[in-house]
Amino acid sequence: MIPNDPIFDDDDDPPPDRPLTTSEQKLQRWVDLLAALLIRQRHAPFDELAKDVPGYDVANTQRDSVMRTFERDKDELRRFGVPIETVKDGEGETLGYRLDRKAFYLPYLMVSGHERAAHGPRKIDHDGYRALQTLAFEPDELDAIIEAAARVRALGDPTLAREAEAAIRKLALDLPLGAVLEDAAVAPSLKKEHLIRFKRVEPPTEAAPASFSRSAGAMFVPPRRQADPSVFDRLSDALARRKVVSFDYFGMERGDRSRRTVEPYGLFFVSSHWYLAGRDVDRDALRNFRLSRVSGVELNPKKSQSADYEIPDDFSLRDHAQAREPWEIGDGDATAAIVEFTATTGATQAALRLGRPVEGNEHRREFDVRRPDAFARWLLSFGGDVRPIEPAEVRDAYASAASATLGRYTGAAHDE
Amino acid sequence: MSETAAARLRRILLLIPHLADGGEHRVSDLARAVGADRETLVRDLETLVTREDEPGGFVPGVQIYFTGDRVSLTSTPFRRPMRLTASELGALELGLAMLRAERPPDERKAVNGALDRLRAAMVHIPSDAVAAGQREASLPDPGDATTLATVQRAMAARRKIAIGYRGGSKTAATDRTVQPYALVVASGSWYVLGYCESSSGIRSFRLDRIEQIEERAESYEIPATFSVDEHLSDRKVLRAGQPRWMRVRYSARVARWIAEREGVALDADGSLTMEHPLADVHWGVRHVLQYGPDAEVLEPADVRTEVVRRLGRLMTRGAGEMS
Numbered sequence: 119m120i121p122n123d124p125i126f127d128d129d130d131d132p133p134p135d136r137p138l139t140t141s142e143q144k145l146q147r148w149v150d151l152l153a154a155l156l157i158r159q160r161h162a163p164f165d166e167l168a169k170d171v172p173g174y175d176v177a178n179t180q181r182d183s184v185m186r187t188f189e190r191d192k193d194e195l196r197r198f199g200v201p202i203e204t205v206k207d208g209e210g211e212t213l214g215y216r217l218d219r220k221a222f223y224l225p226y227l228m229v230s231g232h233e234r235a236a237h238g239p240r241k242i243d244h245d246g247y248r249a250l251q252t253l254a255f256e257p258d259e260l261d262a263i264i265e266a267a268a269r270v271r272a273l274g275d276p277t278l279a280r281e282a283e284a285a286i287r288k289l290a291l292d293l294p295l296g297a298v299l300e301d302a303a304v305a306p307s308l309k310k311e312h313l314i315r316f317k318r319v320e321p322p323t324e325a326a327p328a329s330f331s332r333s334a335g336a337m338f339v340p341p342r343r344q345a346d347p348s349v350f351d352r353l354s355d356a357l358a359r360r361k362v363v364s365f366d367y368f369g370m371e372r373g374d375r376s377r378r379t380v381e382p383y384g385l386f387f388v389s390s391h392w393y394l395a396g397r398d399v400d401r402d403a404l405r406n407f408r409l410s411r412v413s414g415v416e417l418n419p420k421k422s423q424s425a426d427y428e429i430p431d432d433f434s435l436r437d438h439a440q441a442r443e444p445w446e447i448g449d450g451d452a453t454a455a456i457v458e459f460t461a462t463t464g465a466t467q468a469a470l471r472l473g474r475p476v477e478g479n480e481h482r483r484e485f486d487v488r489r490p491d492a493f494a495r496w497l498l499s500f501g502g503d504v505r506p507i508e509p510a511e512v513r514d515a516y517a518s519a520a521s522a523t524l525g526r527y528t529g530a531a532h533d534e
Numbered sequence: 535m536s537e538t539a540a541a542r543l544r545r546i547l548l549l550i551p552h553l554a555d556g557g558e559h560r561v562s563d564l565a566r567a568v569g570a571d572r573e574t575l576v577r578d579l580e581t582l583v584t585r586e587d588e589p590g591g592f593v594p595g596v597q598i599y600f601t602g603d604r605v606s607l608t609s610t611p612f613r614r615p616m617r618l619t620a621s622e623l624g625a626l627e628l629g630l631a632m633l634r635a636e637r638p639p640d641e642r643k644a645v646n647g648a649l650d651r652l653r654a655a656m657v658h659i660p661s662d663a664v665a666a667g668q669r670e671a672s673l674p675d676p677g678d679a680t681t682l683a684t685v686q687r688a689m690a691a692r693r694k695i696a697i698g699y700r701g702g703s704k705t706a707a708t709d710r711t712v713q714p715y716a717l718v719v720a721s722g723s724w725y726v727l728g729y730c731e732s733s734s735g736i737r738s739f740r741l742d743r744i745e746q747i748e749e750r751a752e753s754y755e756i757p758a759t760f761s762v763d764e765h766l767s768d769r770k771v772l773r774a775g776q777p778r779w780m781r782v783r784y785s786a787r788v789a790r791w792i793a794e795r796e797g798v799a800l801d802a803d804g805s806l807t808m809e810h811p812l813a814d815v816h817w818g819v820r821h822v823l824q825y826g827p828d829a830e831v832l833e834p835a836d837v838r839t840e841v842v843r844r845l846g847r848l849m850t851r852g853a854g855e856m857s
Binding site: 146256524 | 719722
């Protein structure tokens with residue numbers, strides 16, 4: 119049912135109140151180009167597509183310049199995720215462009231066991247939509263997706279939160295996922311932000327899994343100093359396009375700010391903080407940078423369409439991002455140190471889960487130590503409920519740390 | 535107003551499928567569905583139809599009709615949303631990876647199933663696309679995954695839990711009945727915060743120190759006056775009640791890290807003297823000893839005494855055993 123008073127009647131087309139911005143013109147070209155590709159089954163050459171895209175006005179503009187605009191639009195749409203294919207003949211000559219509808223349109227989505235539900239996917243009886251497949255989600259899988267989105271939001275990265283939200287909104291066209299604005303029951307520091315939280319809007323009628331009403335999501339208390347959202351956005355952009363970045367970094371060792379030039383390899387979140395992993399160009403070494411200490415990010419403005427560097431094939435962000443204890447971090451070789459825990463407090467029990475077991479003695483663990491001084495301080499925190507067994511280097515570091523600390527209290531030590 | 539064309543395209547490709555069923559829709563409902571305000575939405579729709587030149591052979595892609603607060607639209611090519619993009623899937627993948635780490639192996643089926651389903655809904659990318667996998671995230675270890683799952687189940691059903699808990703400085707576990715009020719991830723650990731019937735007060739329990747756990751049949755209610763905020767101090771989870779304070783001086787070698795974490799300024803000489811809420815003496819001892827000679831308890835006297843006693847004992851014993 120279509121009302122008969124369209125706002126812009128063909129006979130009375132009102133002039134726009136203002137000229138369209140460049141960005142709006144681009145948006146129109148994108149929408150027109152996508153429409154032109156999607157209504158065609160087969161690939162079509164540019165000149166045919168251009169007739170359907172008023173922005174590619176070949177009659178009034180230089181063809182070269184229109185082609186350049188088209189090439190840029192196509193590249194930008196691909197970067198956005200649209201799978202536009204270039205179809206070539208055996209000689210490598212471009213025959214045209216194609217957008218496979220099944221590769222573009224979201225499949226129909228539904229909840230398992232709800233095939234006849236009123237709000238199952240609205241199948242569209244129209245060419246190009248009939249062949250779409252249907253994906254069935256189990257109710258507890260939907261719960262997992264909602265919880266996953268909440269976890270992502272708790273990470274405090276606005277880019278990620280936006281992406282997760284966009285994904286859920288797409289799924290919500292068919293699936294019973296509703297957005298609620300929630301400002302209660304979140305950690306105090308998050309309260310003011312009016313978080314959007316998704317929830318299942320329809321209780322499953324049969325055999326509701328126990329996890330359905332799982333309202334017991336954890337609250338995340340973010341660190342006091344968080345990264346600036348613009349830092350996330352710029353670094354994400356640089357990563358996606360493989361552009362070298364430079365930024366001011368506050369180095370904790372020296373306590374001052376310096377300009378660093380880095381090839382970004384990945385972003386990782388560990389121990390409540392986000393880090394950038396990348397090659398520090400001046401030091402020619404892999405380094406981690408805590409994002410909350412980064413400011414003034416600039417991307418290399420040159421050759422913005424091409425990559426500046428490659429991430430080495432043997433670099434695995436997953437391996438790199440493993441949480442490390444302070445004594446494990448360093449460039450030197452690791453020494454295997456054996457330690458015996460002499461009491462069974464909650465603290466030593468937790469420590470017995472770290473490192474490797476020592477055969478034949480359940481009170482002993484073996485640790486890889488690169489920095490004996492840092493390791494000795496950790497051992498000291500057990501207040502004497504631990505005894506380093508070997509090597510001598512670790513025993514000595516422990517004894518001298520204990521002695522120096524005691525000296526603080528008995529007046530035998532001074533600040534350096 | 536500096537929104538990119540890509541952000542607007544994403545919204546438009548989501549908006550049209552909501553609209554394009556031939557019926558009329560309220561602008562406010564649409565705004566909610568796509569997560570934008572009314573003005574933004576109207577501006578998007580206007581951009582779609584405001585043409586500066588004669589459409590000519592323009593594809594009948596989209597036609598829009600406004601009637602007061604209602605809008606309808608016909609569109610042939612945009613009646614389904616676009617598949618999930620690599621970055622949208624990547625964000626949810628990260629969340630699912632975190633969720634998988636929290637759950638015991640036998641409860642990961644839903645997480646893995648969700649991942650398979652989402653991957654099937656992702657856009658099929660031609661070969662020239664940018665590789666994914668640029669982000670990783672991990673949460674602190676909650677200890678035994680069964681413990682976390684049991685707490686979550688009990689909280690959702692509002693059932694009490696019986697736990698065997700060994701505090702950081704306790705050498706044996708004690709049995710407690712707890713009404714779990716909240717799960718909190720703070721300063722590198724998971725905590726369950728709740729009313730401990732055994733000690734008649736609100737207490738926090740680190741999940742990795744819970745040795746046994748069982749869901750009880752009795753239910754409970756969370757008092758309306760309960761607020762997590764009161765139990766968080768210096769970004770750490772505290773027990774209820776008036777805490778004592780411990781004053782610590784950190785040397786210039788470590789002070790910068792402490793100052794950043796605690797959000798305070800350094801003293802003029804580059805060192806830092808600050809107060810921490812003190813849950814118990816043993817916690818205070820463990821806290822300062824991790825910094826070795828770079829931290830010294832100034833007050834209270836009983837924590838100082840305990841530090842000295844422990845270090846003295848450690849050194850005598852160490853010397854005796856090594857000789």
